[in-house]
Amino acid sequence: MTNYQYTIALMVFLVSYTVFEAPSNLALKVFSPNKWLGFLIIGFGSFCTGIGDANSFASVTVLRFFLGAFESGVFVGMIFYMSFWYRPEERAFRIAIFLGSATLAGAFGGVIAYGVGHMNGLCGLEGWRWLFIVEGVPSVVMGVAVFLFMPSYPESAKWLLNEEKSFQIQRLGENSSKGNAKLNWPDAKETLKDLRLWVHYFTYLCLGVAVSSLSLFAPTIVSGLGYKDLQAQLFTVPPYAIAEYIRHERNFFPHSSNSARRKLRDQICISVHQHGWNLRRTAVSLRLGVRQCAEHNGWLVSVRT
Numbered sequence: 509m510t511n512y513q514y515t516i517a518l519m520v521f522l523v524s525y526t527v528f529e530a531p532s533n534l535a536l537k538v539f540s541p542n543k544w545l546g547f548l549i550i551g552f553g554s555f556c557t558g559i560g561d562a563n564s565f566a567s568v569t570v571l572r573f574f575l576g577a578f579e580s581g582v583f584v585g586m587i588f589y590m591s592f593w594y595r596p597e598e599r600a601f602r603i604a605i606f607l608g609s610a611t612l613a614g615a616f617g618g619v620i621a622y623g624v625g626h627m628n629g630l631c632g633l634e635g636w637r638w639l640f641i642v643e644g645v646p647s648v649v650m651g652v653a654v655f656l657f658m659p660s661y662p663e664s665a666k667w668l669l670n671e672e673k674s675f676q677i678q679r680l681g682e683n684s685s686k687g688n689a690k691l692n693w694p695d696a697k698e699t700l701k702d703l704r705l706w707v708h709y710f711t712y713l714c715l716g717v718a719v720s721s722l723s724l725f726a727p728t729i730v731s732g733l734g735y736k737d738l739q740a741q742l743f744t745v746p747p748y749a750i751a752e753y754i755r756h757e758r759n760f761f762p763h764s765s766n767s768a769r770r771k772l773r774d775q776i777c778i779s780v781h782q783h784g785w786n787l788r789r790t791a792v793s794l795r796l797g798v799r800q801c802a803e804h805n806g807w808l809v810s811v812r813t
Contacts, residue, residue, distance in 0.1 A: 509565050509568070516565075516569060517565065517569050517572055518572075518724050520569050520572050520576070521572045521573065521576035522576060522720060523576065524573045524575075524576035524580065525572070525579065526582040527577075527580075528576070528577045528580045528581065529531055529580040529581065529584055530584075532548070532580055532581025532584065532585060533584050533585060535581070535583065536581065536585050536588060536589070538659045541585065541588075541592070541658070541660040542654060542656075542657075542659065542660045544585065544656060544658075545581075545582065545585050545586065545589065545654055545655075546651050546652065546653075546654040546655025546656070547651070547655065548579070548581050548582050548585065548651070548656070549578075549648075549650055549651030549654055550647075550655065551574070551578035551647050551651075552575050552647060552652030553615050553644045553645065553647025553648035553649075553650070553651055554580040554644065554648055555572075555574045555575040555578060555644075555648070556575060556643055556644030556647060556690055557640060557641055557644030557648070558571050558640075558644075559571045559572070559575070559640045559644075560633070560636075560637040560638065560640035560641040560644065561637070566802050568588050578813070583606075583607070583610075584750060586606060587603055587606070587607075589591050590602055590603060590606075591661070592661050592662070593676075593680075594607060594680075594783075595631035595679070595680060595681070606747040610751070611748055611751045611752045612748070612752050614723065614744070614747075614748035614751075615745050615748035615749045615752060617744075617748075618641065618741050618742060618743075618744040618745035618748065619742070620638055620639070620642065621741040621744075622738050622741045622742045622745075624638050624639045624642050625639075625738040628739070649746040651662045652771060659729060661706075661707045662676040662677060662680075663677060664774070669687075669729050677726060681796070690707075704777060715778075727797070731735035731765055733784070741786070746790045754777075
């Protein structure tokens, strides 16, 4: 593919991801969490595997569009799912751990890509095809497990006694989502009128642009630092590894529930992120090691949880 076609194939994933993210959460209530989330995971695992057999720009673009459509509902769906099981004050830490798994996946992704790159030519397939197959098949297996075994709500969990189900429902109270609760427009309007949420949306949008760009173009950026092929894949690992370490430091901070401390740490992380990318932009003539250090600083935005 040409550079233009490559960019289109990358961007079409984000288009479908954006369009289908909110409707997917509505469908989760209609079809029950285990069925819908299992369906989504099986779907994006299947399309990911299918890219390994794509042989044209059109087929790659179509597959990536559907990949984004199916994958869009998984993260937001899992966060919504947690509201069926945990009180508001119990969710923050668990959501932080779950969202942080993307950082850990980024570190492992580079290692897997490096290892799978050595499979180039095996069974007549290029290394990049093996990469999509190796990453897609386990997702399908996990999706089947979620579909069959994950309980949707406390009241439907077969491994809980009736007394335990009643206790869990009573413990959650009115501040948690209910499995039989209906979505209605007045509740939606009340949510949309909350100005704090709009500030959060805008902040997350700004951060999301940086993170999405990094996840899509990390190997290309590292190649621009002077590393090539498999070595470029391997050098995408350190930034994610550093971000994962700092994320855990923040999550287990003794005063993580203090709002002022959280704000200060978030501001520090974002400032370091901005500094890292400014250094990277102006470090054209610096040694590769210094530029790689700037790359690490830029990735610290991943620790926002």
